[in-house]
Amino acid sequence: MGEFDLIARIRARAPTRADVLLGIGDDAALLLPPAGLQLVVAMDTLNAGVHFPPATAPADIGWKALAVNLSDLAAMGAQPAWCTLSLSMPEAQAGFVDGFLDGFLALAAQFDVALVGGDTTRGPLSVCVAVHGLVEPGMALRRDGARAGDEVWVSGSVGDAAAALVQWKEGCKGGQLGCPAEAQPDPLSLALRARLDRPTPRVALGRALRGVASACIDVSDGLLADLGHVCAASGVAATVDVDALPASEALRASFSSEHRRHLQATGGDDYELCFSAAADAHAVVLRAAATAAVAVTRIGRILPGAGVAAHTADTDPWSAPATGWVHFA
Ligand code: ADP
Ligand code: MG
Numbered sequence: 001m002g003e004f005d006l007i008a009r010i011r012a013r014a015p016t017r018a019d020v021l022l023g024i025g026d027d028a029a030l031l032l033p034p035a036g037l038q039l040v041v042a043m044d045t046l047n048a049g050v051h052f053p054p055a056t057a058p059a060d061i062g063w064k065a066l067a068v069n070l071s072d073l074a075a076m077g078a079q080p081a082w083c084t085l086s087l088s089m090p091e092a093q094a095g096f097v098d099g100f101l102d103g104f105l106a107l108a109a110q111f112d113v114a115l116v117g118g119d120t121t122r123g124p125l126s127v128c129v130a131v132h133g134l135v136e137p138g139m140a141l142r143r144d145g146a147r148a149g150d151e152v153w154v155s156g157s158v159g160d161a162a163a164a165l166v167q168w169k170e171g172c173k174g175g176q177l178g179c180p181a182e183a184q185p186d187p188l189s190l191a192l193r194a195r196l197d198r199p200t201p202r203v204a205l206g207r208a209l210r211g212v213a214s215a216c217i218d219v220s221d222g223l224l225a226d227l228g229h230v231c232a233a234s235g236v237a238a239t240v241d242v243d244a245l246p247a248s249e250a251l252r253a254s255f256s257s258e259h260r261r262h263l264q265a266t267g268g269d270d271y272e273l274c275f276s277a278a279a280d281a282h283a284v285v286l287r288a289a290a291t292a293a294v295a296v297t298r299i300g301r302i303l304p305g306a307g308v309a310a311h312t313a314d315t316d317p318w319s320a321p322a323t324g325w326v327h328f329a
Contacts, residue, residue, distance in 0.1 A: 001094050009098070010097065014115040017114040023116045031116065040073055066104050073133040075218035080112070086121070141209060144234050147236065154223065157272070158270045159245070160270065195270065202272065208292040213285075214278060218274075219268065245299055
């Protein structure tokens, strides 16, 4: 099995769309963007051992590689349309590619994303995806629009992915790289692990927040860290009630309240949307979220100044040992 056999395998299953004039097979793809819309482009790379545990199932790697990219489009309020896929593998394994495509294409089908090209090379396991989406002029959700007085919101629940990573590391204690096959993981751990392996990009919510949210970001590095990016871009400060952060039942049942605060405030990889909106748009935000069938929770406020301050429900200041995940730190 060589590079071209792998590409043929991918091409045979690649979904297409009416606006793909020429997909996989030529030197480049030819796309027909609709007149009057802006093109929104994002790219994210997943490296084995850095972005997912080494023993992650190929289908989960495929799902996540596309999900993290769709999450970036969601955070911009864009509608996904096309993607490209660069795959590096130590050896040409049809089994890996087939499994990878199972996850990748399941998600692509959900959002009607066409796979229009890519690259296939030999090297350490690494997956790079670029996605292209569309948004109405002036309607993109950016990081620089938060204003003092705005409310801060987050979608779904946060902390599960970081919790799964903690449990995975616990399971590895004393073990080798690659880790023991988790012997009969309990349902709670499985629920957390599903959030790590198969994040849900909040595309419908991002679309519903056009014209409603003043700024938006997806939570990939950790809630406080990512909100910090919004504050820096907007020239404002924020305050967050860590006890208001929405937690799943699995997270509540598995960790002490202080450990949970830490996971929720600083853990990454949840791919929820954190956004700001004018306080008088509170009801509009709730309606938009209902349209998208996603829960949203008000977790704080935008203030004049700089930086993100967290406090508990008792208004005591709260700080974490570190905020978020920084590569090369
Ligand atoms: P070139 O050498 O001209 O860059 P390639 O042999 O790399 O062409 O790729 C042939 C075709 O297959 C191109 O259309 C390319 O976009 C597509 N392709 C290669 N690898 C992938 C992949 N992993 N996923 C999707 N399409 C791919
Ligand atoms: Mg090429």
